[in-house]
Amino acid sequence: AQSVTQPDIHITVSEGASLELRCNYSYGATPYLFWYVQSPGQGLQLLLKYFSGDTLVQGIKGFEAEFKRSQSSFNLRKPSVHWSDAAEYFCAVGARADGLTFGKGTHLIIQP
Amino acid sequence: NAGVTQTPKFQVLKTGQSMTLQCAQDMNHNSMYWYRQDPGMGLRLIYYSASEGTTDKGEVPNGYNVSRLNKREFSLRLESAAPSQTSVYFCASPSLPGLAGGLSTGELFFGEGSRLTVL
Numbered sequence: 001a002q003s004v005t006q007p008d009i010h011i012t013v014s015e016g017a018s019l020e021l022r023c024n025y026s027y028g029a030t031p032y033l034f035w036y037v038q039s040p041g042q043g044l045q046l047l048l049k050y051f052s053g054d055t056l057v058q059g060i061k062g063f064e065a066e067f068k069r070s071q072s073s074f075n076l077r078k079p080s081v082h083w084s085d086a087a088e089y090f091c092a093v094g095a096r097a098d099g100l101t102f103g104k105g106t107h108l109i110i111q112p
Numbered sequence: 113n114a115g116v117t118q119t120p121k122f123q124v125l126k127t128g129q130s131m132t133l134q135c136a137q138d139m140n141h142n143s144m145y146w147y148r149q150d151p152g153m154g155l156r157l158i159y160y161s162a163s164e165g166t167t168d169k170g171e172v173p174n175g176y177n178v179s180r181l182n183k184r185e186f187s188l189r190l191e192s193a194a195p196s197q198t199s200v201y202f203c204a205s206p207s208l209p210g211l212a213g214g215l216s217t218g219e220l221f222f223g224e225g226s227r228l229t230v231l
Contacts, residue, residue: 034219042224043202043224043225044222049219090155098157098160098162098170099145099204100220101157102147102154102155104152104154105152105154
């Protein structure tokens with residue numbers, strides 16, 4: 001069975017500092033990997049996705065993620081965070097019609 | 113939100129009452145999903161429908177029923193609501209129609225969510 005682990009429930013980062021959110025997955029085949037962001041009271045918005053090819057993928061809002069097969073990881077990064085990045089971030093894995101499996105999320109807090 | 117519309121946005125029920133959440137997608141794709149979101153639990157799949165006329169259980173199906181009315185609509189029904197079903201519910205559909213064998217190459221587009229409170 002597929003699974004996703006986001007080890008950090010909460011992360012606090014100062015505005016302007018760099019960010020890395022961790023994601024580890026378990027999947028029986030080549031995974032499709034996703035990062036979603038959810039602002040308070042809002043739905044989910046796709047930040048970026050990995051299907052194949054270049055293991056470093058670029059997304060919206062200045063985010064990027066790197067797929068590392070040997071580590072079963074798909075960590076999300078941003079070089080300099082903005083106060084508007086405060087949100088809940090979800091990593092997800094899946095490649096079949098039975099849907100995506102989501103991690104439990106990481107709550108990002110931005111300190112001024 | 114990328115062609116996925118769900119109603120209602122908010123609902124308060126008493127224990128034992130029933131209700132149906134409606135979802136419609138205008139992307140003409142085969143697959144549709146219902147997830148629930150609870151604090152600290154992420155999103156968990158309740159039911160999905162890989163194509164018109166088929167439905168399958170996800171991770172947390174107990175207490176729910178679904179109907180794939182046609183290719184466009186996928187409803188979620190609570191026959192006898194319980195406080196444990198207080199949650200935010202999201203309907204979703206893939207960005208691409210999918211390949212043979214059930215493979216999906218697209219991300220999921222989500223509706224705006226339905227916040228359900230069961231007293």
